[in-house]
Structure formats: structure tokens, C-alpha cells
Amino acid sequence: METQLATDVERETLVLKQVETEIRKVIVGQDYLIDRLLVGLLARGHLLIEGVPGLAKTLAVKTLARTLRIDFQRIQFTPDLLPADLVGTLIYDQKTGNFEPRKGPIFSNIVLADEINRAPAKVQAALLESMEERQVTLGDTTYPLEEPFMVLATQNPIEQEGTYPLAEAQTDRFMMKLRLQYPSRSEEEEILSRMMVEQHFDIEAVLDAEHLLSLREVADQVHLDAKIRRYIIDLVTATRDPRGAGLGDLADLISYGASPRATLFLARAVKALALVRGRGYVIPEDVKEVAPDVLRHRLVATYEAEAEEVTTDDLVQRLLDRVEVP
Numbered sequence: 073m074e075t076q077l078a079t080d081v082e083r084e085t086l087v088l089k090q091v092e093t094e095i096r097k098v099i100v101g102q103d104y105l106i107d108r109l110l111v112g113l114l115a116r117g118h119l120l121i122e123g124v125p126g127l128a129k130t131l132a133v134k135t136l137a138r139t140l141r142i143d144f145q146r147i148q149f150t151p152d153l154l155p156a157d158l159v160g161t162l163i164y165d166q167k168t169g170n171f172e173p174r175k176g177p178i179f180s181n182i183v184l185a186d187e188i189n190r191a192p193a194k195v196q197a198a199l200l201e202s203m204e205e206r207q208v209t210l211g212d213t214t215y216p217l218e219e220p221f222m223v224l225a226t227q228n229p230i231e232q233e234g235t236y237p238l239a240e241a242q243t244d245r246f247m248m249k250l251r252l253q254y255p256s257r258s259e260e261e262e263i264l265s266r267m268m269v270e271q272h273f274d275i276e277a278v279l280d281a282e283h284l285l286s287l288r289e290v291a292d293q294v295h296l297d298a299k300i301r302r303y304i305i306d307l308v309t310a311t312r313d314p315r316g317a318g319l320g321d322l323a324d325l326i327s328y329g330a331s332p333r334a335t336l337f338l339a340r341a342v343k344a345l346a347l348v349r350g351r352g353y354v355i356p357e358d359v360k361e362v363a364p365d366v367l368r369h370r371l372v373a374t375y376e377a378e379a380e381e382v383t384t385d386d387l388v389q390r391l392l393d394r395v396e397v398p
Contacts, residue, residue: 082350084347087279087287088287099131099132100263101262105132108365110344111348117246118247120250122227122252127254136182136224145184151192155195171211180221247341251385293352300356303359303395307338310322310391311367311387312329324374325387367388368385
């Protein structure tokens with residue numbers, strides 16, 4: 073069994089490297105973003121990608137979609153967008169006298185919700201059912217969404233003008249929230265030399281839907297040791313009861329901790345990350361690497377933390393520094 077898993081991991085890691093190679097024909101740097109896009113793809117997770125305009129958030133997602141032979145839709149979120157523009161609506165057919173469904177762009181394999189915080193709450197809420205239940209209800213009929221299904225949402229930081237902060241119920245549907253930084257000087261020089269003159273990049277489609285689903289099955293088989301499981305649970309429960317975890321000084325800084333959904337998402341994410349790294353087993357460093365992405369949007373800081381300018385990223389890092397590692 074272990075030999076078969078090792079063979080499967082070795083084979084599929086080569087495929088993932090091909091996908092990464094195709095993405096890097098267009099994207100300079102952004103190792104963190106590309107890694108997490110692959111993790112989300114393997115772990116069946118939706119991703120929320122936050123960064124100031126111009127950091128290639130949209131370009132990276134569109135390039136990923138070009139490496140896959142599956143349906144892709146980009147939806148530009150704007151203040152005047154309606155829920156029906158996203159999920160579809162019922163149209164009256166005069167010939168039959170019936171209402172016929174007209175499905176919206178959400179009926180796709182990969183959906184790019186571009187600048188999701190530019191649209192009001194009622195449109196953001198229209199994503200809830202599709203992201204969690206992987207289905208859409210139009211009238212009296214519920215339509216399942218075909219697998220694979222993944223929402224990749226981009227947003228600008230909420231301090232930017234003309235944005236609507238996402239509600240906690242909405243952000244909790246995302247497996248990971250990624251925060252992008254500016255490129256290094258050398259990366260910016262490469263961007264300038266590569267992109268100063270507009271050019272077309274030939275991206276080869278590496279994966280089809282069937283192969284992607286089999287990749288996910290291999291990720292599911294990645295070994296998660298009982299000690300690592302306990303470590304994941306210790307991290308998540310420490311966000312809810314810092315005093316019980318021996319972290320009493322954090323109790324006044326965390327208003328609400330992470331739910332069991334965070335435990336499940338973190339376990340799935342670390343198994344996918346291990347596969348991306350070419351391993352058939354999870355190590356504690358995998359948990360430390362991906363935990364900030366899974367937890368940062370699930371912790372609610374207290375007013376005291378905000379007054380001390382302690383962010384949720386700071387809180388997660390303190391947890392990682394002090395919760396015992398197996």
C-alpha cells in the first residue's frame with residue numbers, strides 16, 4: 073500500500089510540476105500564490121486572494137485555468153451586480169407556458185469572482201449555497217454543480233475606496249485567505265523585461281477534469297499521522313480556549329476562535345501541500361506553513377487587540393510559536 077502511494081505521489085508530482093511550469097510562463101515570482109492555488113485545487117477548497125491592485129491576482133487565476141481542460145468563467149463583481157447575474161434566473165417561455173431556467177456563470181468548474189468586495193452583500197450571499205452545498209436553487213428546482221467546482225475570489229484590501237467587507241459567514245466558506253505582497257526588486261525587473269512589450273504566451277492544457285479528480289484521490293491518501301492530527305486539533309481549539317491551552321495572555325485578544333470547519337480544512341490543506349511538495353506524508357512544517365492561510369480569516373480579534381494593533385496574523389503566529397509541536 074505504501075509502495076503504491078509512493079509511486080502515485082511521484083507520478084502526480086511530475087504532473088503538478090508541469091502545471092507550475094506552464095503558469096510560470098506568464099507569472100513571475102509569486103511562489104506562495106502558485107503553491108496555494110495548487111493546494112486549493114487538490115483539497116477541494118475555495119480561495120480568497122487579497123492584495124492591492126496590480127499584483128497579478130487575476131492573471132494568475134486565469135493562467136491556472138488555461139492549464140486545465142475544464143470550464144472556466146470570470147465574473148467581474150461591481151456595485152450594480154445582481155444575484156441573478158451570478159446564479160441565473162427563470163425565463164418565461166411563451167410557447168410552452170412554463171418558466172425555463174437560464175443558468176448563470178456559476179455553473180462552471182472554476183469560477184473567478186474578481187474583486188468580490190466590490191459587490192454588495194446580497195450578491196456575495198448568492199455564492200453561499202453554491203460554495204458550501206455545491207448546488208444552486210432556481211425556483212423550486214435545485215441543480216447540482218459539476219465536479220470539480222472551485223471558487224477563486226480576489227479582493228482589494230477593505231481600506232480601498234468603494235469596497236464592501238465580506239461577512240464572516242461568507243469568508244468562512246473559503247478554505248484559505250491568501251495575502252499577497254509586492255514582488256522583490258529582481259522579480260520586478262523580470263516583470264518589466266517580460267511584459268513591457270505585449271506578447272502572447274502559449275499555455276498548454278495539462279490536466280482534464282478526470283485527471284484532476286484522480287489527483288484529488290491521491291491527495292486524500294497522503295498519510296496524516298495521529299500526532300499531526302492532534303497538533304492540528306490543539307492549534308484550532310487553542311483559538312477557542314487560550315487559557316485551557318496554557319495561553320492565558322491571548323484570552324483577552326481573541327473574541328471568537330475557529331470552528332471545526334477550520335480543523336477539517338487545515339487537515340485537507342496540509343495533505344494537499346505534502347503532495348505538492350512530492351511527499352506521501354505530512355510533516356509538522358506543513359501545518360506551520362499553511363495554518364496562517366486557514367486561520368487568519370476565522371479569528372475575530374477583540375477591541376483590546378485592535379487597540380494594541382495586534383492583527384489576526386500576529387495571533388496565529390503566537391499560537392504557532394507556543395503550541396507544542398509533535
